[in-house]
Amino acid sequence: MPLPVNAASSLRLASLLLATTTLTTAAPALAADGVFDEMRFGVTTSIASGDKQEDGVFPSFTVYFDPLDADGAIDLGEKLLRPRIHAGAAVATSSNGVNQAYAGLSWTFDMTKRLFVEFGAGGTVHDGDLDNPNGSGPELGCRFLFREYAAAGVRLDEHWNVSATVEHASHANLCDGPNNGLTRAGLALGYKF
Numbered sequence: 001m002p003l004p005v006n007a008a009s010s011l012r013l014a015s016l017l018l019a020t021t022t023l024t025t026a027a028p029a030l031a032a033d034g035v036f037d038e039m040r041f042g043v044t045t046s047i048a049s050g051d052k053q054e055d056g057v058f059p060s061f062t063v064y065f066d067p068l069d070a071d072g073a074i075d076l077g078e079k080l081l082r083p084r085i086h087a088g089a090a091v092a093t094s095s096n097g098v099n100q101a102y103a104g105l106s107w108t109f110d111m112t113k114r115l116f117v118e119f120g121a122g123g124t125v126h127d128g129d130l131d132n133p134n135g136s137g138p139e140l141g142c143r144f145l146f147r148e149y150a151a152a153g154v155r156l157d158e159h160w161n162v163s164a165t166v167e168h169a170s171h172a173n174l175c176d177g178p179n180n181g182l183t184r185a186g187l188a189l190g191y192k193f
Contacts, residue, residue, distance in 0.1 A: 036193060037066035037084060044186030052138040052180045056094030062086055083107050086120060096137035098128035098182055102147050118151040124169050131177045141177030145169040161190040
């Protein structure tokens with residue numbers, strides 16, 4: 001028997017919160033073992049327009065791995081060939097918001113010793129409406145979406161950084177159905193190990 005919509009959404013949200021909590025509590029131990037390169041805690045809000053805009057804010061947690069030694073890259077060519085890997089989740093705080101779990105590749109470029117820009121691309125899985133014209137949130141067409149982001153940040157010291165972010169997720173018209181997409185902007189606080 002299928003779960004009612006509210007029960008199914010609550011179950012998905014609980015699963016996402018459990019995964020985020022597990023990552024948050026395990027992260028310090030894994031960082032000590034050299035598994036993680038960086039952790040970021042952020043908050044975004046929808047900057048989409050129209051009646052399919054999400055309400056509320058979206059707390060997020062992202063971990064970065066550096067198995068290709070992106071930090072050791074010395075020129076642009078090496079930077080492009082040695083991205084970091086990221087994985088994370090964002091949790092909706094309103095009923096028409098969309099929860100996400102995402103992963104992908106990230107490239108960080110130093111503008112000065114303290115200032116940096118970052119770009120990332122990958123995919124996300126979400127629990128939003130696929131095709132519900134009567135719903136209040138975005139209609140996304142597919143359960144799996146492409147996700148891109150950009151950030152501009154400043155390093156406060158050798159470990160801490162803060163960045164402004166903008167991100168977008170959509171299916172790029174590669175599946176049937178509507179494609180309202182998710183577009184958000186916000187701030188993130190990072191700790192580099």
